[in-house]
Amino acid sequence: MEKIKMTTPLVEMDGDEMTRILWKMIKDELLLPYIDLKTEYYDLGLEYRNETNDQVTVDSANATLKYGVAVKCATITPNAARMSEYDLKEMWKSPNGTIRAILDGTVFRTPIVVKGIEPCVRNWEKPITLARHAYGDVYKNAEIKIPGAGTAELVFTAEDGTVTKEVIHQFKGAGIIQGMHNTEESIGSFARACFNYAIDTKQDLWFATKDTISKKYDHTFKDIFEEIYEQEYKAKFEELGIEYFYTLIDDAVARVMKAKGGFIWACKNYDGDVMSDMVSSAFGSLAMMTSVLVSPTGVYEYEAAHGTVQRHYYNHLKGQETSTNSVATIFAWTGALKKRGELDQIQELADFADKLEKATLHTIEQGKMTKDLALITSLKEVQVLNSEGFIKAVREELEKSL
Ligand code: NAP
Ligand code: MG
Numbered sequence: 001m002e003k004i005k006m007t008t009p010l011v012e013m014d015g016d017e018m019t020r021i022l023w024k025m026i027k028d029e030l031l032l033p034y035i036d037l038k039t040e041y042y043d044l045g046l047e048y049r050n051e052t053n054d055q056v057t058v059d060s061a062n063a064t065l066k067y068g069v070a071v072k073c074a075t076i077t078p079n080a081a082r083m084s085e086y087d088l089k090e091m092w093k094s095p096n097g098t099i100r101a102i103l104d105g106t107v108f109r110t111p112i113v114v115k116g117i118e119p120c121v122r123n124w125e126k127p128i129t130l131a132r133h134a135y136g137d138v139y140k141n142a143e144i145k146i147p148g149a150g151t152a153e154l155v156f157t158a159e160d161g162t163v164t165k166e167v168i169h170q171f172k173g174a175g176i177i178q179g180m181h182n183t184e185e186s187i188g189s190f191a192r193a194c195f196n197y198a199i200d201t202k203q204d205l206w207f208a209t210k211d212t213i214s215k216k217y218d219h220t221f222k223d224i225f226e227e228i229y230e231q232e233y234k235a236k237f238e239e240l241g242i243e244y245f246y247t248l249i250d251d252a253v254a255r256v257m258k259a260k261g262g263f264i265w266a267c268k269n270y271d272g273d274v275m276s277d278m279v280s281s282a283f284g285s286l287a288m289m290t291s292v293l294v295s296p297t298g299v300y301e302y303e304a305a306h307g308t309v310q311r312h313y314y315n316h317l318k319g320q321e322t323s324t325n326s327v328a329t330i331f332a333w334t335g336a337l338k339k340r341g342e343l344d345q346i347q348e349l350a351d352f353a354d355k356l357e358k359a360t361l362h363t364i365e366q367g368k369m370t371k372d373l374a375l376i377t378s379l380k381e382v383q384v385l386n387s388e389g390f391i392k393a394v395r396e397e398l399e400k401s402l
Contacts, residue, residue: 001402003036004352007344010336011063011301012039013095015073016046017308018316018387022326023073025388026333029395030356034402035337035349040067044095046076050088057095061102064301068343071336072099072303073329096293099301105293106131106193108264109276109305111283112290112331114361116369116379120282126262130279131197132272133190136182139269146175154179182217184224191225192296194266195233195244200294204243204263208252208271221268222246280305287325287372292335302335304328312387323371324387330360330394359397368393 014023031037042060049056064070076082077094100107110129113119146152152168168177198205207225209218229237229244237244247255249271256265256279267275280289289305305328312322334353341350364373367381374384385393 001034003034004346004348005036006038006340006346006349008067008069008340009038009040010340011060011067011070012041013044013060013070013072013075013301014041015044015075015308017074017076017310017313018322018324019074019304019306019308019329020045021313021316022324022329022387022391025391026326026330029391030330030398031333034352044073044075046078046082046086046088046092049075049092049095050086050090053089054092054098057092057098058102061099064099064103064299065295068299069336069339070301071332072301074304074306074308076308100134100293103293103295103299103301104189105134105295105299105301106190106197107134107291107293108197109280109289109291111280112288112327112361113261113283114288115365116367116377117284117288117364117373118378119284121257123258124261124283126260127283128256128259128261128279129197129201129203129264130272130276131190131194131264131266132276133187133267133269134272135186135190135269137180137269138178141178141180143176143178146171146177148174152177182221184220187221187224188228189296190266191228192232193294194225194264195229195237196296196298197294198242198244198264199233199236199240201264202240202242204245205266206245206247206252206255206263207266208247208249209268210249212248218268225266284376285325285372287370288327290328290331290335300336300339302332302339304332322387323384323390325370325372326387326391327360327364331357355401356394356398359401360394363390363394363397366397 014020040063042056042063044057044060075095078088078091082088083091108129108131111127113127150171152171154166154168156164194205209221211218211222225246280286286306291303291305293301309324312324316322334357337353338350341347341353367379368383368385368390369377370390371384374382
């Protein structure tokens with residue numbers, strides 16, 4: 001078979017620990033034999049980030065802006081323990097945070113649904129994609145513990161000196177206060193990323209806040225979404241037969257539990273933080289969750305939602321066998337290849353990515369899976385495979401479909 005040709009390179013961001021091992025196996029077994037893989041390679045492994053004073057992360061994000069599509073391996077976010085483990089010059093920032101800031105992106109997380117791994121919510125038939133606003137609110141707040149009686153006020157001083165004040169509370173005793181903010185620009189970027197992604201994946205978009213209680217703060221989110229939708233996206237949504245719909249957060253939570261899935265749920269920062277953990281664990285496993293960062297201008301960075309699976313890596317270093325699930329990392333690659341195929345109009349590449357996804361799912365449906373899935377599957381006959389064994393089994397399945 002002749003290898004599939006690519007025209008534009010994918011931005012490849014390599015990573016750390018167990019996922020770095022899987023990364024190479026996936027490339028060697030599932031991609032390189034079939035594709036004349038064109039990538040611009042950036043090593044985001046912690047050692048090289050340290051060597052380049054983290055410049056490599058910035059470069060990889062800028063390359064993503066240039067080419068439009070990236071695929072990323074999980075990476076270590078340094079903490080105190082990593083400082084000594086890797087002899088770091090500095091506690092480098094989270095690469096995901098750096099990349100997100102440069103791309104001004106929104107993260108969409110989607111569970112990979114497969115027969116045999118049933119969601120806890122029986123009526124969920126299709127994946128629910130969660131979009132979380134990643135700026136502001138309680139994550140960039142100012143808080144004060146009030147020692148005793150007094151007046152708490154919100155004060156805004158404009159550049160021209162004009163002061164606007166609002167009493168928060170007349171305290172009779174000790175208490176707490178909190179101030180938070182968001183910007184119209186960031187909310188607008190979030191809205192556009194959500195509308196673009198809905199169009200891209202041809203799914204309905206839900207958005208919810210508590211605007212009945214928060215008549216200015218949350219209401220502004222509602223208004224900005226509505227305005228951008230009406231002005232920029234409504235016609236396209238109607239053409240595709242998809243819907244944008246706004247409701248109260250309480251109503252959204254209740255409806256999600258009764259829904260069949262197959263839509264995008266956009267959430268404010270805190271709601272998204274909490275709800276994404278609920279939705280992902282209800283769908284089965286962190287190892288079966290993909291993640292894509294989408295910029296408001298339509299630049300895409302695909303990755304697995306899980307981390308570097310450190311515990312497995314240490315076992316691997318001790319020479320012990322591992323059974324680490326590579327599904328989400330495989331899907332990061334297929335997502336990126338499909339997008340590249342679509343943008344460059346290389347149907348063969350998109351078709352190949354589709355076949356690789358189907359082969360991966362089919363392997364699991366036949367009972368061949370890694371240990372994490374074997375523990376939760378409803379299938380009766382299960383063959384637990386090691387990290388490499390699973391990828392080889394996917395390859396066998398893939399060969400049948402080519
Ligand atoms: P993690 O790598 O997601 O792993 C946590 C646990 O979840 C694992 O020990 C394992 O459970 C299970 N698990 C996760 N992915 C799995 C997979 N593919 N196959 C099988 N089991 C899987 O989270 P962490 O251990 O908290 O973090 C490790 C490193 O990853 C940290 O340095 C953190 O900074 C980084 N991280 C990176 C990203 C990213 O790059 N996007 C995201 C999160 C964390 P068992 O041990 O029970 O088998
Ligand atoms: Mg959380």
